[in-house]
Amino acid sequence: MEGVQLVIAICEKNKLHKNIIVYNNGGFKMKTILFVNACMRERGESRTLELFDSFIESYMQKHSDVKLIEEKLYKMNLKPLSKFDIERRDSFISKSDYSDKMFNLAHNFYQADKIIIAAPYWDLSFPSILKVYVENICVNGITFCYTENGPKGLCKFTDLMYITTSGGFIAENDFGKDYINGIAKFLGNGNFMDFSAQGLDIFDIDEKNVMHKACSDIARLADGF
Numbered sequence: 260m261e262g263v264q265l266v267i268a269i270c271e272k273n274k275l276h277k278n279i280i281v282y283n284n285g286g287f288k289m290k291t292i293l294f295v296n297a298c299m300r301e302r303g304e305s306r307t308l309e310l311f312d313s314f315i316e317s318y319m320q321k322h323s324d325v326k327l328i329e330e331k332l333y334k335m336n337l338k339p340l341s342k343f344d345i346e347r348r349d350s351f352i353s354k355s356d357y358s359d360k361m362f363n364l365a366h367n368f369y370q371a372d373k374i375i376i377a378a379p380y381w382d383l384s385f386p387s388i389l390k391v392y393v394e395n396i397c398v399n400g401i402t403f404c405y406t407e408n409g410p411k412g413l414c415k416f417t418d419l420m421y422i423t424t425s426g427g428f429i430a431e432n433d434f435g436k437d438y439i440n441g442i443a444k445f446l447g448n449g450n451f452m453d454f455s456a457q458g459l460d461i462f463d464i465d466e467k468n469v470m471h472k473a474c475s476d477i478a479r480l481a482d483g484f
């Protein structure tokens with residue numbers, strides 16, 4: 260799809276916090292899709308990104324009014340929250356002041372109509388940069404709040420898709436998917452979907468065949484997103 264290739268090309272060019280790409284500005288009903296890219300490897304290398312591309316291409320074929328925002332976590336200089344960061348954040352929150360740039364990722368997550376997270380399967384879950392991202396988006400007053408009945412998610416997303424690929428087989432060790440599902444439930448009440456291609460680094464598995472089938476399977480899932 261030419262349009263998607265264009266989106267991707269623009270994503271590659273843009274730098275930190277400037278990955279805002281209007282795919283097709285069809286008017287005020289335009290939906291925002293947030294793509295959280297937690298893949299260390301680039302396009303052409305990363306099988307996880309290959310799955311994402313198949314999924315979004317298929318989605319874009321059927322939806323013209325979409326704004327796609329790609330956040331490339333490995334390019335964003337994200338760091339685990341320090342004591343200083345937490346104290347600073349708490350001080351802003353106590354004043355209900357959410358204008359600092361430290362809240363940008365949380366605002367984007369809150370506003371997205373749909374969210375896609377792509378991360379390779381690492382050490383039974385995902386790369387630590389994705390956990391750092393989660394630390395940054397879980398902000399009391401933006402993405403969730405506390406009520407008499409406990410915490411309540413405030414995010415608008417109707418659907419969240421988690422995409423991963425693994426070298427071996429995940430089996431019962433699906434901790435990455437389970438954790439992201441938990442975070443999705445904590446921050447909102449949209450549908451959770453997931454997709455994986457597995458066994459890609461096993462020597463007698465035909466990786467190309469597995470990926471070929473996985474790409475067409477995930478493309479079909481875009482209908483329900």
Ligand SMILES: Cc1cc2nc3c(=O)[nH]c(=O)nc-3n(C[C@H](O)[C@H](O)[C@H](O)COP(=O)(O)O)c2cc1C
Nearest residue numbers: 300305306307379380381382383424425426427428
């Ligand atoms: C640091 C690291 C940890 C990994 N841990 C696992 C693992 O626990 N289980 C597994 O099946 N594969 C593991 N793999 C293999 C990756 O899941 C697999 O190669 C994946 O397809 C990489 O995704 P990518 O092509 O998008 O980079 C690991 C790879 C790396 C680099």
